[in-house]
Amino acid sequence: MKSKFYVVWQGKVPGIYTNWADCQAxxxxxxxxxxxxxxxxxxxxxxxxxxxxAYIAPRRFKASGGVKTAKSGTRGKANEPLNPPxxxxxxxxxxxxxxxxxxxxxDAACSGNPGPGGWAWVEQVTGERDxxxxxxxxxxxxxxxxxxxALEHVGPQPDLLMRIDSQYAIKAMTVWAKAWRRKGWRKxxxxxxxxxxxxxxxxxxxxxxxxxxxVEWVKGHSGDAANELVDSMAxxxxxxxxx
Numbered sequence: 001m002k003s004k005f006y007v008v009w010q011g012k013v014p015g016i017y018t019n020w021a022d023c024q025a026x027x028x029x030x031x032x033x034x035x036x037x038x039x040x041x042x043x044x045x046x047x048x049x050x051x052x053x054a055y056i057a058p059r060r061f062k063a064s065g066g067v068k069t070a071k072s073g074t075r076g077k078a079n080e081p082l083n084p085p086x087x088x089x090x091x092x093x094x095x096x097x098x099x100x101x102x103x104x105x106x107d108a109a110c111s112g113n114p115g116p117g118g119w120a121w122v123e124q125v126t127g128e129r130d131x132x133x134x135x136x137x138x139x140x141x142x143x144x145x146x147x148x149x150a151l152e153h154v155g156p157q158p159d160l161l162m163r164i165d166s167q168y169a170i171k172a173m174t175v176w177a178k179a180w181r182r183k184g185w186r187k188x189x190x191x192x193x194x195x196x197x198x199x200x201x202x203x204x205x206x207x208x209x210x211x212x213x214x215v216e217w218v219k220g221h222s223g224d225a226a227n228e229l230v231d232s233m234a235x236x237x238x239x240x241x242x243x
Contacts (some may be wrong), residue, residue: 005044008205009052010034016044024126092127101159101214104150105226108142108166109204109234111242118237119146120230121153129229133237142234143169144198151205159211165220165227174215177203 006023008014011034017023027035034052038044040192047055095103103124110117119142120131130149136140142165154160164170177199180186185193185200193199206213218227 003038004039005041006035006037007048007190008035009046009048014048018040027184028126029181035099044155077148091125092182093108093124093229095124099161101212102154103163103226104142104154104228105218105224106146106150106169107164107227107234108139109219109231109238110139110142110145111139111238114138116238116241117142118234118239118241119143119149120233120237121150122123122147122230122233123154129233131230131233131237133234133241135241138195140166140168141195141198144172144195144202146230147173147235148198148202148205151202151209155159156205156208159213160209160217161214163216163218163224165218165231167217170215170217173202173206177206182233 004019006017006018006020008017008023008026011026013026015025015026023035023037036047036052036055093105104121105124106119106121108119110118114136116133116135117137117139118131118133120129122129130153132145132149134145143164147164147169149164150162171218180193180199181203185196187193218224220227220231
């Protein structure tokens, strides 16, 4: 494997690093980190001197709660997700070069609905991940749990891109929860809000974020590598609950 040179323009200690582990130590948890891998030291030194603007397009954040739609991933002959050649090569899971924020994919699964279920999240730069399950739950409860666990882990500071395939989870976090709270945790038809404990905790975490927050809807089972991974992790957790 050819060695790479990692330029850190904005991080704990800016500079040029000769391995991903050292680079990762400078950018992990640094909300506005800007960095990129290069094939040669000469390219890296030129890039470091020129600054990130010539190499990384700025991430266009919408206002907190903004929702966008992700494109489907690219698949290979064996139906395997591929990392497009123009994507970043310093991440464990594929990310386009303009994504500078911490990118987290979350998903859930449930067998029977209600029935045994699972949740999962993965941070796409480092590959850090976690998952869990419940013996008797619903898919919506697991979707909310995945978001809660991810937001609890990442903390309020870093800029954050949440990548989710559940419209229910997105709307519950960004729109519905505030309206439900105003109505005393009742829906428009007067019925009590389902999963209220999870919705309240999710809204607390979402409103308490200090970093910018963007939400991206990802079409499930479309070849997005991170979405496919968390989907399989959540399904495995649901299966374990049946054993």
